[in-house]
Amino acid sequence: MAALEAERADATAQVRDLERAVAGVVEASRDSNADDEHDPEGATIAFERAQAIAVRDRQLARLREVDAALERVATGTFGRCERCGCEIAPGRLLVRPTSHTCVSCASVR
Known part of the structure; x- marks a missing residue:
């Protein structure tokens, strides 16, 4: 599926770019005071590092979802709800191709 x-x-x-960003922030923190609590720049660097890692982790989760959807394509189960086995509406798959449940089952969560 294209x-x-x-x-x-x-x-x-995006994961590759974010990995570089995380590495850059980590490298920048090496040049700063190791005591983030008392270093005015330390809190900013720690925040930037946490933000970059959080965004990277979201993209890694997205990548796992896409890989799971591609696996469903390969096994012939793409477009079928994992809970009830019904067909997932084409409109839902168009908007969110990584969907693994139909709207009814997703709303029960």
């Missing part, structure tokens, strides 16, 4: 492959490529590129 949309999933494109989303995978995008997520992979």
Whole structure:
């Protein structure tokens, strides 16, 4: 599925860029005072590092979702709800191609 492959490529590129950003923030923190609590720059660096890691982790989760959807394509289960087995509405898959449940089952969560 072309949309999933494109989303995978995008997520992979973003993870790679975010890994570089995290490495840059970590490298910058090496040059600062190790005592973040008393260093005015330390809190900013710690915050930037936490933000970069959080965004990277969200992109890694997105990448896992895309890979799971591609696996469903490979096994022939893509477009079927994992809970009830019904077909997932094409509109839902168009908007969110990584969906693994139908709207009814997703709303029960």
